Amino acid sequence: xxxxxxxxxGAGKTSLAELLSKHYKWEANxxxxxxxxxxxxxxxxxxxxxxxxxxxxxxxRFRQLMNFNGSNKSVVQDRTVYEDAYIFAPNLHAMGLMNHxxxxxxxxxxxxxESMIKAPDLLIYLRSSIPNLVNKIHKRGRQYENSISIExxxxxxxxxxxxxxxxxKGKLLIVDVDNLDFVDNKEDLGLIIEKVDAxxxxxx
Numbered sequence: 001x002x003x004x005x006x007x008x009x010g011a012g013k014t015s016l017a018e019l020l021s022k023h024y025k026w027e028a029n030x031x032x033x034x035x036x037x038x039x040x041x042x043x044x045x046x047x048x049x050x051x052x053x054x055x056x057x058x059x060x061r062f063r064q065l066m067n068f069n070g071s072n073k074s075v076v077q078d079r080t081v082y083e084d085a086y087i088f089a090p091n092l093h094a095m096g097l098m099n100h101x102x103x104x105x106x107x108x109x110x111x112x113x114e115s116m117i118k119a120p121d122l123l124i125y126l127r128s129s130i131p132n133l134v135n136k137i138h139k140r141g142r143q144y145e146n147s148i149s150i151e152x153x154x155x156x157x158x159x160x161x162x163x164x165x166x167x168x169k170g171k172l173l174i175v176d177v178d179n180l181d182f183v184d185n186k187e188d189l190g191l192i193i194e195k196v197d198a199x200x201x202x203x204x
Contacts, residue, residue, distance in 0.1 A: 001074040007126030010136035017078040030078045050092045051102040065117045085110040087159040119169035
């Protein structure tokens with residue numbers, strides 16, 4: 001079984017993936033931010049490194065999906081390949097930070113990969129307001145995220161909402177995280193687990 005968690009930067013995807021992995025004994029797969037050779041350069045000079053970064057993420061997540069296919073384990077994935085293709089790359093293109101040639105090349109590569117993968121059995125979307133995202137980003141203090149603007153986060157949020165409103169690849173659970181503290185409050189985590197249980201019961 002493949003569970004995926006989607007959401008904007010700072011929404012809590014990694015934390016929830018860790019907690020659900022522990023609760024359900026699922027194998028957790030995380031976004032490669034520590035060993036990513038492009039991330040620091042990207043936030044310093046987005047236009048120069050946008051294509052390289054997006055191809056790196058696409059490659060990384062495609063490899064994860066290929067590994068899922070060859071495994072009998074249940075997995076929870078921090079961010080999906082769809083977010084790269086429907087949110088981050090188009091946003092960079094719209095902002096003039098990825099040129100037409102690179103964007104078309106990227107889209108062609110994604111379409112080929114998409115023809116070879118299966119959508120997650122359940123997608124959990126963490127919906128968050130911009131103030132909540134900014135608070136979480138500042139709290140975790142990642143150096144390379146210091147230059148992220150509110151405008152950039154807002155553009156991403158708009159694209160997330162547009163994507164989720166038309167998502168039809170499988171079961172979808174939307175969790176509004178603005179008033180939840182599922183990391184430090186067990187009751188809040190319990191509420192999410194109840195919702196996940198209800199969705200999982202429908203899968204069997």
